[in-house]
Amino acid sequence: MKKMILTGVTALALLTGGAIGSGSMGSSVEAAQATLKFKDVPSTHWAAAAINSAVEQGFFQGYADGTFKPGSPVTKAEMASILGRLTDQPNAAKQETNNFTDVPEWAKSGVSAAIAKGFISPASYNGKLDAKASLTRGEMATWLAQGLTVVDSDYKQALSDVTNTVIPAKEYFTGKLASNQKDAVAVALGTGLMSVANDKNFGTDRTTTRAEVAVLIARYASVAKSKPTDFQGLNELRAVGLTGTNLSIIAPSYTQTPEKKVNPTIKYSSVTSDFSKIRNKNLVTLTNHAELKIHSWIIVSPYAVGTKRSIYYPVFVDEGVITTLRGSYHSFVEFELNIKNPSMNQLQAGSLLNSSAIDPLLSPKTKASASYKIPTNIDFTKNRGVFTNNNPIYWGDGLLHFDKSLISPITLTTEEGVTFSVIDNK
Template sequence: MKKMIISGVTALALLTGGVVGVGGVGSSVEAAQATLKFKDVPSTHWAAAAINSAVEQGYFKGYTDGTFKPSSPVTKAEMASILGRLSDQPNASSPGINNFTDVPEWAKGGVSSAIQKGFINPTSYQGKLDAKASLKRGEMAIWLTSGLATVDLDYKQALSDVTNTVIPAKEYFTGTLITSQKNAVAVAMGTGLMSVYNDKMFGADRTTTRAEVAVLIARYATVAKTKPSNYKGLNELRQVGLTGTNINIIAPKYKKTPENKVSPNVEYSEVTDDFTKVRNKNIITDTQHADLKIKNWIIVNTFAKGTERSIYYPVFVDEGFTLLRGAYYSFPELELNVKNNNMNRLQAGSLLNSATINPMNSPTSDAFAAYGGHVINDFTKNRGVFAVKNPVYWSRGLLHFDKEILSDVSLVSKEGPTYSVIATD
């Protein structure tokens, strides 16, 4: 895909607060130099390079007082007009009609173009865009990922695949992420188009700033010309959404357990390596203290570096921590139905007697605490006795590769299928 640009004096006016000079953009060198002169954008600013590039390409122009105002919000009308001028963005196959009644005259053409290019779906609104309001990040994620779905149908499929995924953002773990924005946030994060803040929040309700838009313009152009399958993080999010686990991506050496290594009490014709067969199903336990279901199962390799890391690494593991003997972390999300009024966490551990899926332990990292995920301590009181009948929390175990301690991971559902996998050479 070619570099996406906008053109014309109107485009320059979009994000300048209405204070614009007369004439064209000028040369790239002049624009770049202008950026370097912004009093409020030092070279150490986190978005300095992106702002420099955006000014050079004509997306922005500074204010007459020599500032850029990187933290100033961007309105929906302004952003729609910019997106509508991305020259290499294809038109949607069945675009909606601009029936918004609150779009200012100067932005009507830009909004219509953004609709044509698949960024905005008018049917998601009630006839009003709230065009003068500041654009929030959740809505920005929807616009940008809708644009990606127009570029490549596999991005459209990805938006569907992540419906039931685990999103590495605090709002997901605390249950405050709006359902209508969840899929878009997942794809935006899986591609690296958008990410969480230092407080681990995606910030769906936070306004989008001029600096952020400068960064997003460049990132969108890159993502739009990249196949979804090239993003490891997005692949994980899709796999978790579709199957409940990322084990096939992070630990592909774990395959279906051969018949000679499966318990003789298990009918091998019922054995599968498809986790969907046991996801959210009642698992047969060793004791009768509680019923148990596994909602999701996340695997993290603590030895992986850089782009090889799981997208879930920063959620569950503190930076620099590694496990011994080549083990990977196993983080199952469990749902219990406690039957024994005095069941404690030790008895929870006896439900499966598994080092890999251990209901007695939960993540103890500072990272996970920052994301606000539920742990077993949230539901227990004195002496570790459960105070809640139906707790849902994340547990912690180990996925082994050491042959001296290696054993299969087997989950037998009451409905019949047995999920059983073991590490292969």
């Protein structure tokens, strides 16, 4: 066993340019590796098991002083070399040429292998990888997501499907998530490959550490063996991206309202259960205080646990706190108003629609939503709730009912005449 471990480590050392001799990877760590224990990686360390596994497989080695340095950053060249050695990763159908001019000699074969396996696309760079720079989490997400598209073409479709989704990371809500990394971040979060930090940021500009890479190696191997549809979180992100809502996944009993329950003044041939048909369209309102559009509609069950819990639960709902009425679910809606009345207030916003689920009156007020910096109507109002911005975009907070005594159709009609209408048909 010891001999196999050291052989794997030696192979990686050769890939990293004789790092054993240079001291950057360590030189005499046989004892530490034999027991797979490092003095700076206690058994209580969050990545201890993954680190030991990565060392055992030869992806990493420790340092001469018996440490692993789990918080040290990993360079692009080092990560490319690791990804290039994933034996279960197939080669991409379309092979790109390694035309990088700044890759050190020791890493050229590793970078070429990572390119061949689809992790890195030279076409996305301008001839330079910046190989010695620390790999950021955003670029890591991009590399891993691209690798998944080689394993299963549906992951490629997923990357397209999430383009217009709501991403459960603070940077999304604050507008700081780079557009060229957004889709990859969505897939990374949706599959559980990566997660947000304690500050709720994904941290696209933060460096990737040795401990994180050790964990990601194991996670990637697991995700690559699964279908994209196996991940509810990714299914939700795709649904929101394509239609504007995760209703069909979290509350599938809500389907198109039967004709007999639709207002007879509405032509039933214009009725649809496809939310994308009314997404980002001006809706017919009850009052003329403002024009109103809906960008996204998120449903969260406060009762679901484990893998059934919505990926949006930690964004909007405080852990263990159930404030809904008689078994109802949370209904969060992203509104855009074009205010016509300069003195319009929150109460008048609430009068635009008549729905307990689609309600522009109130916004989320949980600790969770505050930590993610969810835009609320309070951000755009002053004394007495008067709006200070004529074009606010904020999230509303409502309830999706399942109690038969409370259920009524959720009906929204665009100014063009398309009607979205759904009701619990269980």
